[in-house]
Amino acid sequence: MSHEGYERCLLRPYQGGGRSGPLSQVNGSVLDAADYADAGANAILEGALLISCTKELIREMLRRNIDINVVAPRISPNISAGRDFFEDIAKIRAIRRIWARMMKEEFGAGPKGMAMRFYARGIGSYMEGRQPLVNIVRGTLTTLIGVLSGASGIQTCSYDEAWCPPTEEAAKLALRTQQVIRYESGIPRVADPLGGSYYVEWLTNRIEEEILATVDRIEQMGGWLAAIEKDWIRSQLRQGAIERQRKVESGERVRVGVNCFAEEEETEIRVPDIRDEVTKYISRYKRFKERRDMQKVKKALEDLSRAAEIEGVDLVPCTFEAVKAHATFAEIVGVLRMKDGLDYDLLGERSYPFS
Structure with missing residues (x-):
């Protein structure tokens, strides 16, 4: 960049x-x-x-x-x-x-x-x-x-x-x-x-x-x-x-329990099973996105994108409007990333949904 x-x-x-x-x-x-x-x-x-x-x-x-x-x-x-x-x-x-x-x-x-x-x-x-x-x-x-x-x-x-x-x-x-x-x-x-x-x-x-x-x-x-x-x-x-x-x-850098004072039988730790919670969250998230007025979301993100092109402009009002329109955090950040010459998605796995 x-x-x-x-x-x-x-x-x-x-x-x-x-x-x-x-x-x-x-x-x-x-x-x-x-x-x-x-x-x-x-x-x-x-x-x-x-x-x-x-x-x-x-x-x-x-x-x-x-x-x-x-x-x-x-x-x-x-x-x-x-x-x-x-x-x-x-x-x-x-x-x-x-x-x-x-x-x-x-x-x-x-x-x-x-x-x-x-x-x-x-x-x-x-x-x-x-x-x-x-x-x-x-x-x-x-x-x-x-x-x-x-x-x-x-x-x-x-x-x-x-x-x-x-x-x-x-x-x-x-x-x-x-x-x-x-x-x-x-x-x-x-x-x-x-x-x-x-x-x-x-x-x-x-x-x-x-x-x-x-x-x-x-x-x-x-x-x-x-x-x-x-x-x-x-x-x-x-x-x-x-x-x-x-x-x-x-062993130059001591790590207690790792490279010194280690034990043959490791302490068992309870890892919580959160699969049900994750499934419920994904379902709620999908319902949230399905119920949005997509035209309002698109317009709010486009307004934010245009504002980001103007040097020195205050982006807070446009960001607030995007939030009110139910744009997600990833969508708001993605629009700003594109205006900064970056990919829409940090990991490159998703593309801008309103092209």
């Missing part, structure tokens, strides 16, 4: 979102650095890709005369937590330092834009299928990392995530993990309790330097979009995933 296509994808949430516009109070952009970690990025690469992507987004915003002080405070990154306790904390601290300087010195944002609000996210690849109850401990470490790093929100993975969508029991236990730390431990009463630790400060400095060096390398390629188009990011993630798995298989 072209630079223009990427830029349109990045900026869609902010089109028409001025200081008093409909999106002035909406967190329109969630940059998910945790996905990079899940795909193979180490702490350095995850931080560098987040910063580089943010630079690309803000430069395009400024080019379109979008107020940095409206949008910068509304950019909320997701950052991974859980693989290495001190490294993840230092990584987040380093990203927050770089973020604050970048927003102030490079883009002229005010204090609110300098203060990065982020979401600490446990990643599914950190959960193991063997001895799944051990994942409860892993989820607890994820939560602690988020709390000690100053996260605005935290996702604690359910212990059965390696097997199935979370059961009610597992989801409730993940929630209770957060609640015990919040209400019983006393940890949240202290702001930045690790600040001043010689090891944390040293590690933060080192990671910050390495992130900045990687960001510079990406900038020399032409920026985040150019790095994507040159397949550099995909290549780095692929190499990282291979190296991560090699370390697990060799």
